[in-house]
Structures are given as structure tokens and as C-alpha cells.
Amino acid sequence: MFHKKKGKPNTGDLVVCTVKKILYHSIFVSIDEYENLEGMVHISEIAPGRIRNLRDYVIEGKKIVCKVLDINRQGNIDLSLRRAPMNARIGKMNEYRQEEKAEKLIEQIGKNFKIDLKKFYETMGEKIAEKYGGIYPFLQAIAESGKSVMDEFKPNPKFSEVLFNTVKEKIKPVEIIINGTLMLKSYSSSGVDDIKSILKNLTKKNIKVHYLGAPNYKLSVSANDFKNAENILKKSIEITSTEAEKLKCEFKFSKNE
Numbered sequence: 001m002f003h004k005k006k007g008k009p010n011t012g013d014l015v016v017c018t019v020k021k022i023l024y025h026s027i028f029v030s031i032d033e034y035e036n037l038e039g040m041v042h043i044s045e046i047a048p049g050r051i052r053n054l055r056d057y058v059i060e061g062k063k064i065v066c067k068v069l070d071i072n073r074q075g076n077i078d079l080s081l082r083r084a085p086m087n088a089r090i091g092k093m094n095e096y097r098q099e100e101k102a103e104k105l106i107e108q109i110g111k112n113f114k115i116d117l118k119k120f121y122e123t124m125g126e127k128i129a130e131k132y133g134g135i136y137p138f139l140q141a142i143a144e145s146g147k148s149v150m151d152e153f154k155p156n157p158k159f160s161e162v163l164f165n166t167v168k169e170k171i172k173p174v175e176i177i178i179n180g181t182l183m184l185k186s187y188s189s190s191g192v193d194d195i196k197s198i199l200k201n202l203t204k205k206n207i208k209v210h211y212l213g214a215p216n217y218k219l220s221v222s223a224n225d226f227k228n229a230e231n232i233l234k235k236s237i238e239i240t241s242t243e244a245e246k247l248k249c250e251f252k253f254s255k256n257e
Contacts, residue, residue, distance in 0.1 A: 039077035065089040102135040124153040185250035
């Protein structure tokens, strides 16, 4: 990746690293997202259990995702491979690959305008990375919200037009989907109508409702990021719970993990 962050990561961060040296009791890595930064992974932080040969777990030149355990006063960075959950590692590596993809796209477009990656970052890329956390999230924002996202960075108008058209073609808006199961019961003479009313109100909040067989219903909510999807679902369930209580309906909700 061309662009490097300055400074150091924070304790608890996940970082993409390249294995540089394998010793008997530890490995040394370069931390790829940062300028001239290295870290160390002790043998006890490679994998659970007894390890006879570190080369059974890591290979020089290969990329791994580690968790930052500690940064001491001298600036030495202790990392852990085993404490980075597999799903988190996959997610972090995907983010890194997406950022590489974004840089290649910018580089290809820039050739026609004599704008290389260095010049791109000097003119607008640094500001974009500061605001969006990277170039790929910026391209996603363009895909979701349109060309106006670029306005504040004042790009070359022709470059902006080509970038927008390329993004429309190659970058798809993110869609995060969260599911859960809702149980609704009513013993009232108006119970059927009450439940229909509750479910109808959920659909008005952009919650998709699927019948699973009485008294259970599958709820789905989609958004452009996980936190937003969770907030939508949480608020909707709180309102639904209050509504069910008023109508004397049994109510239970569980989110699917």
C-alpha cells in the first residue's frame, strides 16, 4: 500500500503486518500501514498450546493480522496473533486489500491526468484519508451519496467526472444486514388485528418482516454500516416492545448472531 499512516497504532488495534524475521522464541514484523514501524510477536502470542517450530505457523514475507498488546516508553510494540479473532483478522485483511484496490483505481485514472499517487495524496488524498479513514471508504461514500462527496476536496473537474463514472461501475454501496426473531402472542379477541398492527408499524420503520410460523417472525434491517443497522433495530424493538405491552401481547425478541 502506497499511503502510510504517521505515528503509532493504539493498544487493542488490529494491524496488518509482514513477517520479516523468525527467531526461536519470537518473530519480528513490519507494520505495513505505518511509516517505518516494526513490532514483535512472542512465541506465547502466536497460537494457544505448545509450539515446537514457529515456521509451522508463520512464513517470512507473508502478511498476518495482529492485535497491539502494548507500546512501551521506548516505542517497542508488542503484538499478538492468537488474540486476534479469526473473523476480525479476515475483516481487517479485507479492509487492507480494499484500500490497495482503491489506490490502484486512483493510479489508473490519474495516468490520464498526470496525477500519480504521491501527487494525489499531496493535493487531496491526505485530507480524504483523515476524514474517511482511507480512500476506499471515500469511494464507497461516492457510490452511496453521489459526486457531491468530492466537492470539498476540489478535484480537477475532468478527473472528478472520470472517477465518479468509474466508482459507479466498480464500487458497490455497502449493505449490512442484521436479522432477529420476534415472538408475538395475543389471547385477546382482537389479537390478530393487534399483531398485524404491530408488524405493520415495523415495516414503516424499514424493517422487513418474514412469517416463520405463528407466533414467530423474522426481522431484517439493512444499512450502510453495522452500527447504524444495530441502532435502527434497537430503536424499533424498543418501540415495538412498548406497543406490545399496551396491547397486552406477549413479546420476545432475540438477535441472530
